[in-house]
Amino acid sequence: MSKMDNLRAMREAKYAAAQKQAAGAKPAATRAPVAPPVAAPKQAAEPAADATEADTDELCGHRNMSGRTCTRERGHAAKSHRYS
Numbered sequence: 001m002s003k004m005d006n007l008r009a010m011r012e013a014k015y016a017a018a019q020k021q022a023a024g025a026k027p028a029a030t031r032a033p034v035a036p037p038v039a040a041p042k043q044a045a046e047p048a049a050d051a052t053e054a055d056t057d058e059l060c061g062h063r064n065m066s067g068r069t070c071t072r073e074r075g076h077a078a079k080s081h082r083y084s
């Protein structure tokens with residue numbers, strides 16, 4: 001085997017390998033694994049609901065004309081504020 005033959009054989013092998021890689025890489029790229037949607041938002045919503053309930057300790061803080069602050073819970077459903 002001459003040096004030239006050896007070189008050509010190597011080059012051909014490299015070419016074949018590159019062709020194989022290109023052919024194999026294309027479908028893999030287009031067929032990217034689709035990650036299933038994570039149900040994280042649903043899980044995060046529950047602690048948030050609990051937090052709003054725990055917020056009842058916090059006061060509305062609305063001030064009336066005489067400078068008193070509303071003692072109702074923050075975001076109270078009642079339309080009127082309570083200053084007692």
Ligand SMILES: [Zn+2]
Nearest residue numbers: 060062070081
């Ligand atoms: Zn209030």
